[in-house]
Amino acid sequence: MALSSLERVIPALMNEDETTGKKTLLLHLERYQYALNYVVPGTVADIACGVGYGSHLLAASCPESISRIIAVDIDQTSIDYARLNYSNPKIEFMVADAETFQSPVSLQNVVSLETIEHLPNPEKFINNISTQLVVGGRFITSVPVTPSMDANPYHLHDFTVNTFKQMFLKAGLKEIHSFIQVQPYRIFSLMGRKENRAKDLRKNIIGFYWQYPSKLLLRILSVFKDGFTNKYMVAVFEKQ
Numbered sequence: 564m565a566l567s568s569l570e571r572v573i574p575a576l577m578n579e580d581e582t583t584g585k586k587t588l589l590l591h592l593e594r595y596q597y598a599l600n601y602v603v604p605g606t607v608a609d610i611a612c613g614v615g616y617g618s619h620l621l622a623a624s625c626p627e628s629i630s631r632i633i634a635v636d637i638d639q640t641s642i643d644y645a646r647l648n649y650s651n652p653k654i655e656f657m658v659a660d661a662e663t664f665q666s667p668v669s670l671q672n673v674v675s676l677e678t679i680e681h682l683p684n685p686e687k688f689i690n691n692i693s694t695q696l697v698v699g700g701r702f703i704t705s706v707p708v709t710p711s712m713d714a715n716p717y718h719l720h721d722f723t724v725n726t727f728k729q730m731f732l733k734a735g736l737k738e739i740h741s742f743i744q745v746q747p748y749r750i751f752s753l754m755g756r757k758e759n760r761a762k763d764l765r766k767n768i769i770g771f772y773w774q775y776p777s778k779l780l781l782r783i784l785s786v787f788k789d790g791f792t793n794k795y796m797v798a799v800f801e802k803q
Contacts, residue, residue: 570681570717570763571641574616575648590744594676594797595620598703601740601799604628605671605700610661610692611678612636615645615654621674622651633666635659662688670695676705677795679730680718686730693734696802702736705797708743709789710781713772716765721781724796731800741798748791 577588595617602621607629609618618634632654636642645656661675662682673692679685689702696702706727711718728738765771772779 571613571638572616573614573644586746590746590795591617591676592620593744594705595674596624597742597797598674598676599625601701601703602629602672602674603699603701604630605697606631606633606666606668607672607674608632608664608666608670608692608695609634610664610673610675611681612641612645612656614641615649615656617674617676618645618654618656619649619651622653626653629653629672631655631668633657633668633670635661635664637661662691664691666695669697670700671697672701672703674703676703676797677707678704679706679727680711680720680722683719685720686733689730689734693731693736693802698802700802701739702731702800702802703798704731704800705744705795707793708796709785709792709794710778711793713768713775713778713782714764716763721778727796728798731798735803736800737803739799739801741796744795744797746793746795748793 572588572591574588577585599621602625607621609621609632612618612634613636615634618632621629622632634645634654634656636658637660639658642656642658661678662684673696679688682688692702706722708722708724708727710721712721731738
């Protein structure tokens with residue numbers, strides 16, 4: 564995946580005024596700052612770390628309790644960028660698939676933000692990662708809980724708060740804390756692809772709705788309920 568993609572957040576390239584630019588970056592940074600409040604001492608696996616800015620934030624902000632960070636992404640170009648721009652003695656960057664990733668050491672923490680909506684089998688991923696967490700280990704994660712598949716061709720699933728939580732509860736994890744992020748967007752700016760990163764949004768959305776009419780209904784209900792906003796759930800789960 565190209566670094567300029569909608570799905571790659573690169574702090575140095577984000578436009579100040581765009582919904583898909585700096586405003587999106589601030590949401591991502593807020594998630595990592597939130598994670599800092601809930602990590603337990605030991606190793607962290609940052610799954611789908613992108614270009615590594617979040618892994619670097621964790622390593623730099625929490626040196627006393629985080630002994631090691633294994634930062635994983637499926638994209639070689641992103642990992643190369645991370646090694647060049649966000650290196651830290653505590654961080655090991657590696658290329659791996661999230662669904663099949665096997666940690667070389669036991670994990671006290673997993674941070675995986677805005678990941679599961681991209682995966683063919685989210686439950687496989689959650690179960691795989693959960694088995695590698697020690698008892699008392701923390702799984703810190705986030706996902707869109709308003710519709711996103713229609714606009715974003717990289718997203719393979721839509722989630723609600725309930726369907727998101729249930730996957731982790733079924734894997735034997737207990738919710739410790741959660742909160743909702745709200746991101747207003749300018750519909751005409753995005754539809755007109757006036758924002759640079761919005762060029763990757765789905766190009767034939769009418770055709771998508773024709774093929775999947777239930778997704779059009781989801782969008783209508785979402786706009787009626789939440790207006791022109793995206794909502795994201797950020798949560799901490801603990802292995803029992």
